[in-house]
Amino acid sequence: MRSVSGILIRKLCMTFLTSPAVYSHSWTIWTPCWHTLQLLSSRTSPSIPMPSYGLTKRGIRFLLLAIVLCFVLPGILYHRETVRNYFTDHLPPLYEDYREREQNLEHYKEYETSKDLKYLWSANHAHSSGWGNVMQDYVMNALLAHTTGRSFVFDDYIWRPDGTLFTDYNGHLIPSRIPLTALLGRQVQHGVIVGGEMPPGDTTPRAVSKDFFNKVCPNPTVVHVTEVNDDRMRFDESVPASYIFEKWLEKINSIEDPCVEIDPKSDAIFEYWIFGHERMLSIWKYLKDSPVSTHWGWSPLIHDAYRRNRHIFVPNAKSTFFEGLSGSAVTENYTAPIPGLLALHVRRGDFQDHCVHLGKWSSNWNAFNLFPEFSDRFQRPTDGGWGETSEKNMQMYMQRCFPTIDQIVQKVVQVRVESEEPLTHVYIMTNGAVAWVEELKEALRNSGHWDQIKSSRDLDITWEQKFVVQALDMLVAQRSEVFIGNGWSSLTSNVSFPPDSNRFW
Numbered sequence: 001m002r003s004v005s006g007i008l009i010r011k012l013c014m015t016f017l018t019s020p021a022v023y024s025h026s027w028t029i030w031t032p033c034w035h036t037l038q039l040l041s042s043r044t045s046p047s048i049p050m051p052s053y054g055l056t057k058r059g060i061r062f063l064l065l066a067i068v069l070c071f072v073l074p075g076i077l078y079h080r081e082t083v084r085n086y087f088t089d090h091l092p093p094l095y096e097d098y099r100e101r102e103q104n105l106e107h108y109k110e111y112e113t114s115k116d117l118k119y120l121w122s123a124n125h126a127h128s129s130g131w132g133n134v135m136q137d138y139v140m141n142a143l144l145a146h147t148t149g150r151s152f153v154f155d156d157y158i159w160r161p162d163g164t165l166f167t168d169y170n171g172h173l174i175p176s177r178i179p180l181t182a183l184l185g186r187q188v189q190h191g192v193i194v195g196g197e198m199p200p201g202d203t204t205p206r207a208v209s210k211d212f213f214n215k216v217c218p219n220p221t222v223v224h225v226t227e228v229n230d231d232r233m234r235f236d237e238s239v240p241a242s243y244i245f246e247k248w249l250e251k252i253n254s255i256e257d258p259c260v261e262i263d264p265k266s267d268a269i270f271e272y273w274i275f276g277h278e279r280m281l282s283i284w285k286y287l288k289d290s291p292v293s294t295h296w297g298w299s300p301l302i303h304d305a306y307r308r309n310r311h312i313f314v315p316n317a318k319s320t321f322f323e324g325l326s327g328s329a330v331t332e333n334y335t336a337p338i339p340g341l342l343a344l345h346v347r348r349g350d351f352q353d354h355c356v357h358l359g360k361w362s363s364n365w366n367a368f369n370l371f372p373e374f375s376d377r378f379q380r381p382t383d384g385g386w387g388e389t390s391e392k393n394m395q396m397y398m399q400r401c402f403p404t405i406d407q408i409v410q411k412v413v414q415v416r417v418e419s420e421e422p423l424t425h426v427y428i429m430t431n432g433a434v435a436w437v438e439e440l441k442e443a444l445r446n447s448g449h450w451d452q453i454k455s456s457r458d459l460d461i462t463w464e465q466k467f468v469v470q471a472l473d474m475l476v477a478q479r480s481e482v483f484i485g486n487g488w489s490s491l492t493s494n495v496s497f498p499p500d501s502n503r504f505w
Contacts (some may be wrong), residue, residue, distance in 0.1 A: 090173075091166065091173065092166055092173050092174055092175045092463075092467060093175065093463055093464045093467065094165065094175065095175070095178055095179050095182045095464065098179040098181045098182045098299075098301075099179045101181065102179055102180075102181050102194075102195075102209045102211075103209060103211055103212070105195045105206075105208070105209070105212075107195070107206050107208075108208070108212055111151075111205070111208065111212075111216065112215075112216060116258075117151060117205045117258060118148075118149060118150040118151065118205070118258040118259075118260075119145075119150055119151045119153055119205075119208065119213055119216075119217055119220075119258060119259055119260065120141075120144065120145040120148065120150040120151070120152060120153060120252065120260050120262075121153035121210065121213050121217070121220065121259075121260070121261045121262070122141035122144075122145075122153070122262045122269075123261050123262055123263065123264035124225065124262050124263060124264050124265070124266045124267070124268060124269075125137055125138060125141055125155060125268075126138075126268060127158035127159070127161050128158070128159055128160065128161070130470075130490070130491075131157065131183070131468075131470045131471065131491070132470075132489065132490030132491035132492075132493070132494055133272065133275075133490050134157055134158075135490070135494055136275055136490055136493070136494060137268060137270070138154070138180075138193060139193075139287070139292060139293070139494075140269065140270050140283075141269075142154075142192075142193045142207070142292045143245075143283075143286060143287055143290055143292050144245070144248055144249070144252065144269070145207075146192075146204050146290055146291065146292055147245075147249060147286060147290070148249060148252040148253055149203075149204055149205075150204075150205070150252070150260070151204075151205035151206060151207060151208050152192075152193060152207040152208075153207070153208055153209070153210055153212075153213040154180050154193060154194055154195075154207050154208075154209060154210065155180065155209075155210045156177040156178055156179055156180060157177070157178045157179075157180055157182075157183060158176070158177050158178075159174060159175070159176055159177070160176040160177075161176075161177075162176075163176075164176045174467055175467055178467060178468060180193070180194050181194050181299055182299055182301050182464070182468055183298070183299055183301075183302065183468050183471045184296075184297060184298065184299055185297035185298050185299040185300060185302070185303070191295070191296070191297035191299075192206070192207060192291045192292060192295045193207055193292065193296075194207055195207045195208065195209075196295065196297060198291060198295075199291050199294075199295060202291060213259075216259075217258075217259030217261075219259070220257065220259035220260055220261040221255055221257040221259065221260050221261070222261050222262075222263050223251065223252075223255075223260060223261070223262055223263065224262075224263045224266050225262065225263065225266035225267055225268075225269055226266070227251065228244075228247050228248055228251050228269075229244065229247075229267075229269065233247070234271060234274075237277055237279055238279075239279065240279050240282035241270060241274055241279050241280045241281075241282050241283045241367075242282035242283055242285065242286070243282075244269065244270065244274075245283055245286060248269060274367075275366060275367055275490070275493075276363060276364055276365070276366055276367060277364060277367055278364070278367060278370050279367070280367030280368070281367055281368070281370060281371065284368075298334070298471055298474075298475050299468075299471070301464060301465060301468065302465075302468065302471045302472050302475055303334060303475075304462075304465070305459075305461055305462070305465040305469065305472045306334070306472060306475060306476070308460060308461065308462075308465075309458075309459050309460060309461070309472075312427065312454040312458055312459065313338055313341060313427055313454075313476050313479075314338060314341075315424070315425050315451045315452040334475070334479070335478075335479070336479065337479055337480070337481055338476075338479045338480060338481065339421075339424075339481060340421070340422060340423055340424035340425055340451070340481055341423075341424075341425060341426075341427060341476075341479070341480040341481050341482075342412070342415070342416070342419075342423040342425070342426050342427070342480060342481065342482050342483075342484070343426075343427050343428075343429060343476055343477045343480035343482070343483045343484070344408070344412070344426065344427070344428045344429065344430075344483075344484050345429045345430075345473075345477065345483070345484065345485040345486050345489060345491065345492050346403075346408065346428055346429065346430040346432060346440070346486075347401075347402070347430070347431065347486055347489060348402075348430060348431055348432035348433070348436065349431050349432070351401070351402060351431075352402050354401075354488075355397060355398055355401035355402040355488070356394070356397075356398075358397060358401060358488055359384070359389050359393060359394045359396075359397030359398065359401075360384070360385075360387050360388060360389050360394075361384075361385055361386065361387065362380055362381050362382075362384045362385035362389060362393070363380075363488065364378065364380045365378050365487035365488055365493075365504075366487065366488060366489065366490055366492070366493035367493070368493040368494070369485070369487045369488075369492060369493045369504065371499060373499035374499050374502060374503075374504070375499065375500070375503065376487075376503050376504040378400065378487055378504070381393045381396070399505070400487065400504070400505045401486065401487075401488055401505070403505050405436075405439060405440050405443050406443070407505070408440060408443075408444075408505075409440075409443050409444060409447050411484060411503075411505055412426070412444060412447065412484070413447050413448065415482060415484060415503050416448070419481070419482050420500070421481050421482070423481060423482060424450065424451045424452075425450055425451045425452040425453065425454075426444060426450055426452070426453045426454070427454050427455065427476055427480070428440065428441070428453070428454070428455035428456065429455075429456055429473040429476070429477060430455055430456050430457070431456070432457075434457050437455050437457050440455075441453045441455065456469070456473060459472070470491065473491070474491060474494065474495055477492075477495045478495050480501075481501065482501050482502075482503060483495060483501065483502055483503065484503045484504065484505060485502065485503070485504055485505075486504070486505060487504045487505070492504075
């Protein structure tokens with residue numbers, strides 16, 4: 001008769017060993033359980049009867065060891081970033097591995113000795129702003145570099161450019177700088193902004209980091225934005241953005257120096273108000289076929305976050321202890337639509353005051369939310385502005401910028417009825433308070449049958465992923481069957497969709 005301790009250990013180990021995650025991905029954890037089973041088998045052979053005296057002290061030790069090996073250790077590995085964070089005083093990550101890889105890209109050795117390569121470093125790039133605003137500025141700078149046949153020089157995503165490691169943001173520490181490769185990827189034929197390969201036939205040199213540029217270009221030609229942009233180009237709404245872009249093409253192409261830098265103290269070439277006007281749409285003819293947009297790619301860190309939370313975006317997806325660990329990827333096309341997914345971009349928090357400000361100034365949607373092909377349009381009121389507007393206009397702005405739960409549900413029901421594809425589950429991209437989000441979920445459930453309703457608040461992310469999680473939301477929004485976004489949000493406008501699948505509040 002076998003001992004109770006042996007039976008319990010055997011069951012624990014067999015449960016663990018038959019887990020697909022462990023069998024596929026963790027030889028380190030798998031092996032001790034296997035040896036434990038072998039040891040038990042040698043001691044409890046059916047051919048040699050052994051007396052049972054219950055759970056001995058030695059058996060208890062074996063049992064506890066098995067529990068630790070089979071259950072506690074996988075949990076520690078799964079939450080490894082949280083554990084590391086706990087023992088490092090909860091300081092934000094610095095992404096040293098990403099930064100080191102940026103400084104040693106495979107094409108640098110060739111570029112160091114090449115004399116015929118040209119570079120464009122936009123040292124005046126956007127910073128101290130949300131990722132959506134910074135991203136659209138990076139896209140335009142990269143487009144200018146590519147169209148002029150120059151290597152795009154990329155920098156960090158910077159919240160505070162004074163050299164500090166951390167920044168206090170609303171009472172919480174965040175990294176002052178994040179390497180761009182923690183957000184954007186360099187997969188084959190994807191991620192040209194951070195040094196990925198250009199598509200076949202494209203001879204434009206690959207992107208390089210700012211540090212590499214400083215190394216090969218110690219004395220660049222510095223161009224001030226005022227050398228090209230005059231007040232008419234900046235403020236006259238009849239001047240299309242394409243005109244500004246073409247003037248810059250002429251300027252950059254006229255410079256023989258292979259090393260060009262835009263003065264860091266200059267204003268942006270395309271200032272923020274231009275991104276909020278229809279004049280920006282004229283740039284689409286340059287952007288739509290450029291590898292800057294066609295070969296966009298998210299970083300492995302973002303893909304890992306997706307895999308870790310795949311069950312939130314794909315109902316009934318298999319989840320394991322090791323989902324999200326590098327090397328445990330589910331084979332998946334990260335650009336293909338997720339069948340049945342309706343993604344909602346619901347801004348809360350300080351966006352309420354921002355929406356009031358937008359209403360008082362009769363602000364228009366972001367430019368790339370204004371394509372005439374979109375079924376949801378916005379008619380900018382003409383009886384307000386300059387800090388004042390009517391109550392009727394303000395109600396309209398709030399409904400479309402900061403909708404209530406009832407207004408959100410009403411729009412979701414409408415979009416679901418009008419969708420050509422069946423919508424079966426919902427993902428809510430939001431910074432709303434947990435209690436408010438749960439109330440919204442319940443209201444959506446009561447509006448009709450959904451297989452699943454999840455939100456950003458349900459995500460299980462690592463410490464490194466926490467500070468770039470907005471990119472995960474963008475990845476999911478890009479892949480949703482239908483996306484309902486906020487017309488005044490740069491994050492929404494940066495999510496490219498066919499017109500029939502992009503909707504607005």
